[in-house]
Amino acid sequence: MTAPLLDVRGLKVAARLGDRAHPILKEVSFQIMPGEAYGLVGESGSGKSVTSLAVMGLLKKPLRVAGGEILFKGQDLLQLSKREMRRLRGNRVAMIFQEPMTALNPLSTVGRQIAEMFVLHQGKGWDEAQRLAVDALASVRVPNPDRRARNFPHQMSGGLRQRVMIAMALACNPDLLIADEPTTALDVTVQAEVLRLIKELCAERGTAVLFISHDLGVIASTCQRVGVMYSGCLVEENETQALFGDPRHEYTRGLLGALPRLGSRSQHGRQRLVDIDSIISDRSKLTETRFIAPRAAEGGQP
């Protein structure tokens, strides 16, 4: 049997405020197989970003890991030194964020920033790194990559900047790409293009992806399996199609029920949004339900 690429086991994260530690993640466990696209979905504040930052070793005070293991290729990332973690980041595990402007250096051309990845992580000389940066821009389908490499981030549209982030993230052919709401800040039409690009490039290269989104539509179009987070817990996990066809946790049913449907328009012609709280009867009971695994994992009952 293939070993998982990422195996998060009983991950607990707490926020220390004053002399009290508030639980933020409560024993979150999931696995991502090599080359697999796995989605984490849940509403704002459910703990998706904290999970991805913990995997990247980028949690900042007052947050800290309070228990569990994060095994990457069998090695517990929580045991690595800061230096070892820095070497892993950008190289074996890379991340793209929601807002590329905050991740890109405004004072440096995008070509230079991509080239730095090749110099830092692959020990390439500067001339070769710059040629590779132009190739990397071409691989994320940036038109006129030679000319664009000389642009500063503010000279590009949001969609192009996100392509630059993808080029940087994939520069060293990582085993795992973490994409945290990668298209939320983009126009709807550009969103679809960028999602397709991430999906295609990762499939071509065999890169596994951890997709984070509050948008079930994004997860449905990109991921093979999905984990649903609520209030710091993973409440349900399943193959994407099975989860959509047969949501079993009340919170998942609420999330799916709150999706605007094509054709359901209000009298003003807008798509009707359903409030999730009109579907879920009692939020206080949601975390009492145990984690719901795929049916096959329960012994194959129908």
Ligand SMILES: Nc1ncnc2c1ncn2[C@@H]1O[C@H](COP(=O)(O)OP(=O)(O)OP(=O)(O)O)[C@@H](O)[C@H]1O
């Ligand atoms: N620096 C911090 N200090 C204290 N609590 C924090 C901090 N950062 C996040 N949290 C808390 O951790 C919880 C999970 O936040 P997280 O950002 O992971 O949610 P999320 O599901 O990614 O939401 P969003 O989609 O809005 O980013 C929230 O309750 C949030 O208030």
